[in-house]
Amino acid sequence: RVEPGAVVLTDGRTLPAGAVVVGIGARPATGWLAGSGIALGPEGSVTADAALRTSLPDVYAVGDCASFPSARYGTRLVVHHWDNALQGPRTAAAHIAAAGDAADIPPYDPVPYFWSEQFGRFVQYAGHHADADTLLWRGDPAGPAWSVCWLRDGVLVAVLAVGRPRDLAQGRRLVEAGARLDAERAGDPAVPLKSAVLP
Numbered sequence: 001r002v003e004p005g006a007v008v009l010t011d012g013r014t015l016p017a018g019a020v021v022v023g024i025g026a027r028p029a030t031g032w033l034a035g036s037g038i039a040l041g042p043e044g045s046v047t048a049d050a051a052l053r054t055s056l057p058d059v060y061a062v063g064d065c066a067s068f069p070s071a072r073y074g075t076r077l078v079v080h081h082w083d084n085a086l087q088g089p090r091t092a093a094a095h096i097a098a099a100g101d102a103a104d105i106p107p108y109d110p111v112p113y114f115w116s117e118q119f120g121r122f123v124q125y126a127g128h129h130a131d132a133d134t135l136l137w138r139g140d141p142a143g144p145a146w147s148v149c150w151l152r153d154g155v156l157v158a159v160l161a162v163g164r165p166r167d168l169a170q171g172r173r174l175v176e177a178g179a180r181l182d183a184e185r186a187g188d189p190a191v192p193l194k195s196a197v198l199p
């Protein structure tokens with residue numbers, strides 16, 4: 001439990017704390033699908049394919065209850081943000097309308113995106129940085145505006161922008177394009193991200 005100035009652990013120990021940050025996470029409320037024949041992932045998400053089809057014929061899943069295979073990131077993603085719920089139905093509807101002739105419909109593989117306003121700062125994130133091998137700071141994190149870029153093998157895979165919407169807008173497009181960046185230029189906050197792209 002949390003008490004003024006302290007956190008009390010289950011074993012009775014007390015830790016002093018001036019501030020407590022609680023990350024509770026989210027889980028899809030899909031328990032009602034148990035036994036339905038719809039495959040669920042280990043975290044409870046509905047397992048969908050790149051067309052957002054489930055394991056049952058003619059049943060699709062979109063939004064934060066669904067996981068989908070991302071070729072861009074080489075893993076299955078579950079995205080808990082309304083932007084995902086806006087994009088998914090377009091893919092599902094296109095496949096339903098195509099009635100089996102879906103050769104021209106691209107697989108569902110958006111660049112994950114979210115935004116929030118925290119303590120008077122506009123925070124935006126695009127991508128998925130779990131397998132990144134390089135982290136680049138753009139600006140001073142103690143300042144009012146800065147961003148962070150994550151690269152994997154020189155390719156931009158994610159960007160976090162605090163008060164730097166241009167970094168997010170350019171970064172999101174560069175992540176989508178699979179752009180390779182010059183790390184030195186990309187780490188300079190005075191250089192537009194799009195100007196750090198390698199040929």
